[in-house]
């Protein structure tokens with residue numbers, strides 16, 4: 208993409224040609240899907256409806272934040288409550304690809320039901336190039352099936368339209384500035400949400416532990432970014448590991464789980480470097496997580512692996 212204004216004009220024109228009827232847009236509150244929603248609404252007006260699904264796998268305060276954004280941006284979005292559907296779809300599942308497949312399927316069933324109510328036969332998604340490349344679209348091996356690509360069921364009742372499918376993240380951010388989307392450099396958050404940051408079984412209790420640990424990592428990193436003592440990293444988050452480990456709380460032995468903290472630098476998510484985080488930051492994070500989650504989290508680790516050989520997310 209050389210010129211975001213030209214991309215914007217052409218994308219709106221293409222959407223008008225591709226969608227003669229009504230469309231629903233999968234909006235997660237992230238940059239990619241917000242752009243897809245804005246372009247679609249500009250192209251189709253009342254014939255488009257953005258849907259924000261509350262999966263129960265979102266970060267602390269995220270539903271409220273996204274709702275506020277949608278109402279301020281006049282992007283009329285419908286919030287669809289679906290926590291139970293997602294949690295029961297994930298019950299007993301530990302394999303990361305199976306988690307993505309079940310999540311993809313749950314999303315699609317929600318979109319199909321909402322599309323039927325709205326009279327739409329098209330689903331617009333904010334899929335970008337790395338999503339489908341790493342889902343096996345161009346590389347020989349599938350690295351991860353991004354839930355919005357390979358996770359789609361074969362019997363999908365909606366036609367998929369993806370206005371951003373050729374863009375990389377740096378281009379998405381350029382376009383976000385052009386479209387006036389707030390905080391275009393904010394960190395990406397995966398569509399399957401905390402399900403892929405809870406390694407092992409996804410239970411409401413483990414999701415809550417991951418959510419609280421993640422909120423602490425975000426707060427401590429953002430505090431230093433705001434103070435100008437840390438450049439804003441590409442991504443910074445916590446992952447709950449399925450590892451029991453012994454600790455002490457007061458005079459008692461406790462047997463909790465381990466959390467891994469990940470802070471990486473990247474330009475397009477295709478490769479990434481683990482940040483040499485200041486010891487003071489890591490110690491504060493470890494101290495806060497083990498205090499806030501006493502007995503539940505007994506050990507905090509820092510992940511120093513680049514991508515490759517690791518990926519950014521653990522799953």
Ligand code: XMP
Nearest residue numbers: 352353354395396397398399476518519520
């Ligand atoms: P990985 O872990 O593959 O992540 O190095 C690359 C980038 O993609 C995000 N990610 C996802 N985004 N659905 C998404 O929408 C997914 O299934 C998914 N998996 C990873 C990840 O946060 C990073 O920015």
